[in-house]
Amino acid sequence: MFTAKILLLGSGELGKEFVISSKRYGCHVVACDSYANAPAMQVADEAEVFSMLDADALRQAIEKHRPDFIVPEIEAIRTEVLQEFEDKGFTVVPSARAASLTMNRDRIRELAATELGLRTSKYRYAESLEEVRAGAEHTGLPCVIKPVMSSSGKGQSTVRTADQLEQAWNDAVANMRGDRKKVIVEEFIAFEYEITLLTIRSREGVSFCEPIGHRQERGDYQESWQPTPMTEKLLADAKEMATKVVDNLGGYGIFGVEFFVTRDEVIFSELSPRPHDTGLVTLLSQNLSEFDLHARAVLGLPIPPVRLYGPTASAVILADREAERFEIRGLREALELGSKDADVEVRLFGKPTTRKHRRMGVALASGSTVEEARERARQAADRVQITYEG
Numbered sequence: 001m002f003t004a005k006i007l008l009l010g011s012g013e014l015g016k017e018f019v020i021s022s023k024r025y026g027c028h029v030v031a032c033d034s035y036a037n038a039p040a041m042q043v044a045d046e047a048e049v050f051s052m053l054d055a056d057a058l059r060q061a062i063e064k065h066r067p068d069f070i071v072p073e074i075e076a077i078r079t080e081v082l083q084e085f086e087d088k089g090f091t092v093v094p095s096a097r098a099a100s101l102t103m104n105r106d107r108i109r110e111l112a113a114t115e116l117g118l119r120t121s122k123y124r125y126a127e128s129l130e131e132v133r134a135g136a137e138h139t140g141l142p143c144v145i146k147p148v149m150s151s152s153g154k155g156q157s158t159v160r161t162a163d164q165l166e167q168a169w170n171d172a173v174a175n176m177r178g179d180r181k182k183v184i185v186e187e188f189i190a191f192e193y194e195i196t197l198l199t200i201r202s203r204e205g206v207s208f209c210e211p212i213g214h215r216q217e218r219g220d221y222q223e224s225w226q227p228t229p230m231t232e233k234l235l236a237d238a239k240e241m242a243t244k245v246v247d248n249l250g251g252y253g254i255f256g257v258e259f260f261v262t263r264d265e266v267i268f269s270e271l272s273p274r275p276h277d278t279g280l281v282t283l284l285s286q287n288l289s290e291f292d293l294h295a296r297a298v299l300g301l302p303i304p305p306v307r308l309y310g311p312t313a314s315a316v317i318l319a320d321r322e323a324e325r326f327e328i329r330g331l332r333e334a335l336e337l338g339s340k341d342a343d344v345e346v347r348l349f350g351k352p353t354t355r356k357h358r359r360m361g362v363a364l365a366s367g368s369t370v371e372e373a374r375e376r377a378r379q380a381a382d383r384v385q386i387t388y389e390g
């Protein structure tokens with residue numbers, strides 16, 4: 001009837017592409033999120049609307065559908081419930097422990113820095129403004145303050161002078177998820193560039209995609225490109241660190257392992273035990289996208305060496321205000337940038353409402369160099385306009 005039944009927890013743009021990939025392999029997907037008509041629900045077989053932080057609702061959904069695979073798509077999930085079901089014999093992707101550790105910056109940081117001995121930025125945790133001040137003494141300024149539970153840069157700020165610490169603490173507390181009033185104070189790394197190393201852990205072992213470079217604003221990704229030129233030594237260091245983390249977390253799937261790269265060092269930042277937003281570029285750049293690879297690894301299918309077609313970039317399409325009624329125009333104009341020498345694609349996620357800085361779509365472009373691909377992706381994204389009514 002179907003290859004496997006998947007319960008997808010979180011149904012945004014990353015989930016939507018994962019659903020498309022897994023449905024192509026004949027899976028039946030139940031997409032869950034806290035609001036109706038979320039992107040992945042639009043392409044899934046069934047949908048359930050509830051908060052992933054509501055333990056009872058999550059239990060009910062798992063009991064009702066009894067999936068072969070429970071696939072987290074967002075960070076904020078009642079991970080104790082995932083553990084409960086994993087203990088009963090359900091498969092959580094990649095593992096309940098991975099979901100729980102990565103949801104909490106302090107837990108994954110402890111694993112990486114203390115247990116595995118990976119190079120990270122200096123850091124301290126803080127649960128009050130006084131502790132934030134002490135943390136900043138330890139790391140020095142500038143420093144970066146982030147809630148231990150948050151994603152896409154929410155509640156994150158870079159502090160340059162001591163008088164900004166209070167504002168940063170207040171912002172972090174106001175924008176954190178979950179119920180722990182706790183932040184991480186991190187040394188600011190003046191990196192040359194940063195990368196996501198997509199790392200696949202499958203039955204066949206650990207393999208990698210070419211490193212993805214990206215540029216972030218407000219802690220949220222604006223553009224990404226592939227490949228990123230790196231020295232063999234630095235790339236080997238990144239691969240070694242990524243392997244240590246994913247082998248420790250266990251399970252099968254793709255992981256987006258984030259690193260800061262300085263002149264002579266690779267510094268581990270964090271990771272997602274699932275497809276990564278900066279990896280949207282792989283929808284155009286590779287013969288198998290990060291979503292195809294995740295689906296294959298989860299289903300136990302072969303993972304051949306991944307083929308990168310050539311320099312490719314992605315640029316995000318963001319809303320600039322909150323609205324329920326809006327239109328997206330300019331798809332034709334954006335796609336007109338495609339030619340016999342360059343592929344251009346646009347993916348519109350179908351989110352039902354906008355809010356300031358919400359990612360509504362992504363433009364993808366190839367080029368003869370990474371610079372050219374980035375320029376073209378940016379141009380295509382700029383041609384897509386969101387117009388608001390009322």
Ligand SMILES: Nc1ncnc2c1ncn2[C@@H]1O[C@H](COP(=O)(O)OP(=O)(O)OP(=O)(O)O)[C@@H](O)[C@H]1O
Pocket residue numbers: 121144146150151152153154156186187188189190191194216218219220221258269270277
């Ligand atoms: N210690 C640091 N030094 C310099 N820049 C930093 C530091 N920490 C974070 N940043 C910048 O902020 C970005 C977002 O940080 P981080 O990945 O920790 O946040 P996030 O909320 O988990 O984002 P996401 O969930 O989208 O990955 C980083 O990619 C980097 O550009």
Ligand SMILES: NCC(=O)N[C@@H]1O[C@H](COP(=O)([O-])[O-])[C@@H](O)[C@H]1O
Pocket residue numbers: 010011012013014015073074151152276277351358359
């Ligand atoms: N960095 C994590 C990330 O990119 N997550 C992606 O964004 C969606 C939430 O978007 P929304 O906030 O617009 O609903 C998530 O569901 C996931 O696809």
Ligand SMILES: [Mg+2]
Pocket residue numbers: 258270
């Ligand atoms: Mg990140």
